[in-house]
Amino acid sequence: MSKVRLLVGTHKGAFILNSDGTRKKWEVTGPHFTGWDVYHVKASPVDPDRLYASQSRGWFGQVVQRSDDGGKTWTAAGNEFKYEGAINNHKWYDNSDHPYAFLRVWHLEPSLTDADTVLAGVEDAALFKSTDAGASWQELDGLRHHPTAPTWAPGAGGLCLHTIIQDPTNANRIVTAISSAGAFRTDDGGTTWKAINKGLRSNYIPDEDAEVGHCVHHIAMHPSRPNVLYMQKHWDVLRSNDGGDQWTEVSGNLPTDFGFVIDVHAHEPETIYVVPIKSDSDHFVPDGKLRVYRSKTGGDDWEALTKGLPQENCYVNVLRDSMSVDNLDPCGIYFGTTAGEVYGSADGGDSWTTIVRDLPAVLSVEAQTLS
Amino acid sequence: MIRVALPANLQTLAGTGRFVELEVGAPVTQRAVLDALEGAYPMLRGTIRDQTTKKRRPMLRFFACEEDWSDAGIDDPLPEDVAAGKEPLLIIGAIAGG
Numbered sequence: 001m002s003k004v005r006l007l008v009g010t011h012k013g014a015f016i017l018n019s020d021g022t023r024k025k026w027e028v029t030g031p032h033f034t035g036w037d038v039y040h041v042k043a044s045p046v047d048p049d050r051l052y053a054s055q056s057r058g059w060f061g062q063v064v065q066r067s068d069d070g071g072k073t074w075t076a077a078g079n080e081f082k083y084e085g086a087i088n089n090h091k092w093y094d095n096s097d098h099p100y101a102f103l104r105v106w107h108l109e110p111s112l113t114d115a116d117t118v119l120a121g122v123e124d125a126a127l128f129k130s131t132d133a134g135a136s137w138q139e140l141d142g143l144r145h146h147p148t149a150p151t152w153a154p155g156a157g158g159l160c161l162h163t164i165i166q167d168p169t170n171a172n173r174i175v176t177a178i179s180s181a182g183a184f185r186t187d188d189g190g191t192t193w194k195a196i197n198k199g200l201r202s203n204y205i206p207d208e209d210a211e212v213g214h215c216v217h218h219i220a221m222h223p224s225r226p227n228v229l230y231m232q233k234h235w236d237v238l239r240s241n242d243g244g245d246q247w248t249e250v251s252g253n254l255p256t257d258f259g260f261v262i263d264v265h266a267h268e269p270e271t272i273y274v275v276p277i278k279s280d281s282d283h284f285v286p287d288g289k290l291r292v293y294r295s296k297t298g299g300d301d302w303e304a305l306t307k308g309l310p311q312e313n314c315y316v317n318v319l320r321d322s323m324s325v326d327n328l329d330p331c332g333i334y335f336g337t338t339a340g341e342v343y344g345s346a347d348g349g350d351s352w353t354t355i356v357r358d359l360p361a362v363l364s365v366e367a368q369t370l371s
Numbered sequence: 372m373i374r375v376a377l378p379a380n381l382q383t384l385a386g387t388g389r390f391v392e393l394e395v396g397a398p399v400t401q402r403a404v405l406d407a408l409e410g411a412y413p414m415l416r417g418t419i420r421d422q423t424t425k426k427r428r429p430m431l432r433f434f435a436c437e438e439d440w441s442d443a444g445i446d447d448p449l450p451e452d453v454a455a456g457k458e459p460l461l462i463i464g465a466i467a468g469g
Binding site: 033034035036055057058059060061062063076079080082 | 378379380381383413414416417419422428430464465
């Protein structure tokens with residue numbers, strides 16, 4: 001029988017949650033890396049027992065951990081992230097120039113074809129690559145040398161590259177997103193990059209449809225249709241049908257279109273999920289109700305999913321990497337909250353159960369389907 | 372043997388207790404002690420000082436014999452009692468928050 005493993009990063013360590021294919025009972029192990037921020041843990045799609053974890057702490061900097069046994073044991077990998085060539089400036093919050101400096105790894109994206117190759121999205125915004133299982137890292141510096149890079153400014157969380165999407169049909173195409181610069185795409189394996197923000201409108205920048213300056217929170221793609229991208233921006237939910245060349249807002253009847261997460265059903269490429277958040281000043285769900293919204297039409301037409309979720313006195317947030325889906329049928333959906341709960345649905349979102357509660361604030365959730 | 376006290380988060384990272392003991396040849400300096408520490412516990416590389424510049428991370432301090440050695444030269448000899456193993460070199464995380 002198939003199994004599901006959830007890799008949960010929190011503000012005070014990582015947790016691994018295991019269940020069989022019924023997804024009714026869960027075994028919780030951890031914390032791993034106690035007391036450290038674990039921004040992201042993700043498994044190689046080539047070798048499901050090869051896990052990579054980003055462990056950081058303001059005092060002690062960045063550590064990258066690797067496991068070869070599904071998270072039972074871990075080994076510290078390389079943690080030297082050196083920017084290539086000259087250090088350029090980006091903008092600081094007060095619009096002054098600020099030199100790029102490495103702070104932490106936000107997101108690890110293992111290769112679709114090689115368990116030893118992994119991409120890392122970091123703060124200050126840059127993309128790194130390792131081809132030796134994390135032992136060493138090289139910057140794909142074409143992105144940081146994009147002509148607009150000196151104008152990029154950080155969002156509240158910092159100038160972070162938080163989203164990395166690999167095209168399963170084209171190894172040279174990668175889509176990334178940076179807060180608060182926008183989305184970028186390479187079609188040559190990372191040498192050159194194109195800003196892909198046409199159709200985005202952001203009223204917190206002087207020119208609301210500028211080439212860059214948009215606070216993209218997350219992007220999702222279904223592997224069967226790599227040209228269709230879904231975006232949760234600071235405000236607005238959008239979709240693109242052409243790999244990001246043009247975006248169209250699909251917020252439709254959402255109660256608020258601010259939010260962080262967005263994800264796609266494993267078997268229905270037009271079924272997508274978001275968790276609306278009240279506003280950029282109130283980072284919690286509206287009306288004290290935790291509601292996942294599902295669109296079966298690729299956006300615009302949304303329905304609230306509430307069964308099993310708290311519908312009063314709830315004031316949590318769901319951060320950008322904190323939703324994931326498994327590949328079982330029916331598709332399982334999972335998300336974690338800033339209050340430390342991890343919720344799961346084994347029926348595509350129709351009903352939800354609390355898998356675990358009272359963890360530290362959840363930073364990321366990744367689901368693995370194991371045979 | 373030189374004794375070094377690690378902050379809690381580095382103890383969990385290195386899998387040690389509070390104190391580690393290191394063989395360090397003379398002269399016993401910050402650089403020599405940290406080289407030996409990172410040699411024995413490679414997972415600590417980059418967590419105490421920058422891997423390239425060797426500059427101390429800003430929220431860490433080095434104390435020894437009731438004195439703050441954080442801003443001393445990295446090649447300055449540490450106190451004799453540290454070199455003799457009578458007193459530890461304390462690596463301290465700044466108190467921040469709470």
